[in-house]
Amino acid sequence: xxxxxxxxxxxxxxxxxxxxxxxxxxxxxxxxxxxxxxxxxxxxxxxxxxxxxxxxxxxxxxxxxxxxxxxxxxxxxxxxxxxxxxxxxxxxxxxxxxxxxxxxxxxxxxxxxxxxxxxxxxxxxxxxxxxxxxxxxxxxxxxxxxxxxxxxxxxxxxxxxxxxxxxxxxxxxxxxxxxxxxxxxxxxxxxxxxxxxxxxxxxxxxxxxxxxxxxxxxxxxxxxxxxxxxxxxxxxxxxxxxxxxxxxxxxxxxxxxxxxxxxxxxxxxxxxxxxxxxxxxxxxxxxxxxxx
Numbered sequence: 390x391x392x393x394x395x396x397x398x399x400x401x402x403x404x405x406x407x408x409x410x411x412x413x414x415x416x417x418x419x420x421x422x423x424x425x426x427x428x429x430x431x432x433x434x435x436x437x438x439x440x441x442x443x444x445x446x447x448x449x450x451x452x453x454x455x456x457x458x459x460x461x462x463x464x465x466x467x468x469x470x471x472x473x474x475x476x477x478x479x480x481x482x483x484x485x486x487x488x489x490x491x492x493x494x495x496x497x498x499x500x501x502x503x504x505x506x507x508x509x510x511x512x513x514x515x516x517x518x519x520x521x522x523x524x525x526x527x528x529x530x531x532x533x534x535x536x537x538x539x540x541x542x543x544x545x546x547x548x549x550x551x552x553x554x555x556x557x558x559x560x561x562x563x564x565x566x567x568x569x570x571x572x573x574x575x576x577x578x579x580x581x582x583x584x585x586x587x588x589x590x591x592x593x594x595x596x597x598x599x600x601x602x603x604x605x606x607x608x609x610x611x612x613x614x615x616x617x618x619x620x621x622x623x624x625x626x627x628x629x630x631x632x633x634x635x636x637x638x639x640x641x642x643x644x645x646x647x648x649x650x651x652x653x654x655x656x657x658x659x660x661x662x663x664x665x666x667x668x669x670x671x672x673x674x675x676x677x678x679x680x681x
Contacts, residue, residue, distance in 0.1 A: 391423070399425055399434050404468035404475050415572070420587075424478055431478035432467055437587070445587050447471075452514025453589035456564060460510060462501045462583050479584070481577035489571060489605035492614065497581040498574060498601065499618045505583070506563040506594040519567045519590035521600075521637035522554040528644035537651045541667065546640060549674075553633045558626070562591040569601040599634030603642070603669060632673065639670040 391411055400408040407428040414422035420437040437447060451474070457463035468475040488494050529543055566573070568588040575582040598619060602612050616631060617623045646663030 395423075399423060402434070402468060402473065402475065404432075420585075425475075433464070433476050433478050433584075435474045435476075435585075436472060437474065446515070446517065447587075449515050449517050449590065450587040452516055453564065453586040455514060456510070456512045456516075457505065457566075457583065457586060457589070460504055460507075460564070462505050462581075463586065464582060464584060476584070479575045479577060479582045481575040481582065484571035484574045484576060484605060486571070486606040488576065489574075489601075490608055490611045494576050494581070495611060495615050496618060497576060497579065498569075499615060501581040501583055502594070502597055502619060505566070506597070508561045508563050510564060512564060512591075516564070517590040518562070519565055519588065519592040519596070520554075521596060521634070521641040522550060524641045525550045525637065525644055528641070528648050531648050531651075532644065535651050537647055539647050540664075546644070550637065550640065553637050556633050557593070557595070557630055560593045560595065563594050565589060565592040565594065565597050567592065567596055567600065569597060570604040574601075593634075595630060595634045596638070599631060600638040600641075602631075603635050603638045603666075632676075636670060636673045639666045639673060643667040643670055 391413060396408075396411050399405070399411055405425065405427045408425055409428070410424075410426040411434075412424045414424050414433065420435050423434045425432045425434050437445075437450075451466075451469055454463055454466055454474075454476075458466055464476040464479050466474075466476055482488070484494065489498075525546070529547060531537070532539055532543065566583050566586065566589050568585060569583070573583060573585045575584060598615060601607070602615065607615065612631070613623060613628075616627060620627060643663050643666035646659045646661075646666065649657075649659035650663070
């Protein structure tokens with residue numbers, strides 16, 4: 390439900406002329422999103438939560454969004470100020486597990502990755518280095534500091550993280566989205582648009598591929614199609630590295646869910662989120678498709 394205060398705050402933003410409709414948008418695990426219809430078009434207004442304990446920096450997020458917009462993979466930034474972000478509204482549908490496994494959608498997502506993952510882009514502004522290793526170690530530090538209850542052995546998770554990360558090949562850092570859940574990818578029938586850049590930064594391009602596969606429950610056939618389309622080939626080493634990254638990504642989000650049970654003000658079941666990705670982590674390890 391949209392309160393009168395929220396509606397008034399949105400209507401008073403200087404980027405709008407005459408707001409005729411405000412509707413809640415689903416998703417947004419760390420923010421509130423609204424579709425706003427104004428006299429001159431449709432927009433998305435986002436009110437982010439204060440989640441510094443998750444390593445989110447809103448200035449960095451804005452820099453990444455601006456860079457992604459200039460590259461052509463993100464909606465246009467309309468307005469930003471402390472506690473609010475307004476972008477153009479993209480007509481299309483966010484991904485489900487079913488649509489993410491479709492061949493045409495996979496090709497569109499890979500094309501977006503290829504646009505984004507170019508080392509020679511002229512990037513500007515503050516941008517963090519991002520990696521599942523960095524996220525996992527930060528989440529473990531937070532869990533220990535605040536004595537957050539967790540199922541599983543933290544020391545074992547740390548050891549596995551070091552082992553997997555050390556097995557990955559060298560890479561040239563590129564701009565990565567790093568949070569490609571289905572709700573953050575809009576498919577307009579031809580193009581895949583990437584939204585919500587709060588976890589973005591410079592990192593390993595394999596990070597985006599691995600997390601997209603985990604977050605959208607890609608089948609093995611879809612994973613192999615994505616890798617072949619992205620790299621133009623498929624080999625044993627690439628498959629092993631990809632699977633190591635998938636495991637790291639699953640553990641990252643499981644621990645993210647644990648941390649959110651302590652620090653989030655939003656009424657969402659983060660415990661269930663953590664259990665889901667701990668299960669994915671275990672399943673991928675048991676599949677034995679890594680070479681370490």
